[in-house]
Amino acid sequence: MNKRLKLPNGFGSITKKSGRRRKPFEIRKWIDGKQKVIGYEVTYESALAFLCEYNKNPLLFSPSEITFDELFCLVKAYLYPRIKERTQSSYNCAYKHLNRLYDKQFAKIRIGDLQSAIRDIHDSGAGYSTQKKARQVLHHMYTYAVKYEIIPPEKDISRYIDIDKDKKVYKKTIFNTRQIYKLFRATDEHRYAKMILMHMMLGTRPSEFLAIEKTDVKLRQRYLIIRESKTEAGRNRIIPLHKQTLPFWIEFLAENNKYIATDNNGIHLN
Structure with missing residues (x-):
């Protein structure tokens, strides 16, 4: 982000303290005629979230003057x-592609402005996935702006954004029986063959598999619990363990790491 949001009078202040601190951002607020410290945070964004929660009133910012960049800071x-x-990281990367909108007053942005920003992404060589992520960022921004009455509901134009169609680079196919047996034969020499089989027999998303903690694996009952998932329905669901992969689970549980999916140095593969 090129600049930080100018906080309105009476909203409070955020100051980064010098030195090596775990929470360097100091949050202050005028209370009873005196400026008092009300908290410390690790990042500027978390400090602003704390201050927004404390004030409970984003309308302290002038809706007619707030810029695209300033609104993103609030979002x-x-x-x-x-x-x-x-x-968060993927949203930050997508937001960088929207730089032509940064200084525009948010309430005055038109659909043509948004489409021009998407066209910039296309012209840069980025494809469907980046454009889709940028559209998600815009959707979050317009949802926030409507919720806090920065714009009226009918001004939510994010729903009208057009992006390139998803082009399938290659056709996805499931492993056949020959390939599965080949993986099993490779488990004596290749650690990652075991991981692939463990993941494949579970049928989870890659992000779900990477987030499996050892405490969530119940060997005696032969099941595990998926705590982290992309969707609400996917969280805290129970998945049985395939009997052919049980030796692999026993081996990985014996290692001194928090997560199941780690490399040989105990680094979480994510």
Whole structure:
């Protein structure tokens, strides 16, 4: 982000303290005529989220003057504490492609402006996935703006954004029996063959498999619990363990790592 949001009078202040601190961002607020410290946070965004939650009133910002860049700062403060770091990172990357909108007053942005930003992404060589992620960022911003009355509901134009169609680079096919047996034969020499089989027999998303903690694997009862998932329905679901992969689970549980999917140095593969 090129600049930080100018906080309105009476909203409070955020200051980064010098030195090596675990929570360097100090949050202050005028209370009873005195400026008092009300908290410390690790990042500016989390400090702003704390301050927004304390004030409970984003309308302290002038709806008619707030820029696209300033609104994104507010959305980050509101949204990022609720999503995973990987999703935050992908949103930040997508937001960089929307730089032509940064200084525009949000309430005056038109669909042509949004389409021009998407066209910039196309012209840069980025494809469907990047455009889709940018559209998601815009959707979050317009949802926030409507919720806090920065724009009226009928001004939510994010639903009208067109992006390129998804082009399948290659056709996905399931492993056949010959390939599966080949993986089993490779498990004596290749650690990752075991991981592939463990993952394949579970049928989980890659992100779900990477997030499996050893405490969630119940060997005696032959099942595990998926705690982290992309969807609400996918969280805390129980999946049985395939009997042919049980030796692999026993081996991985014996290692001194928190997560099942780690490399030989105990680094979480994510």
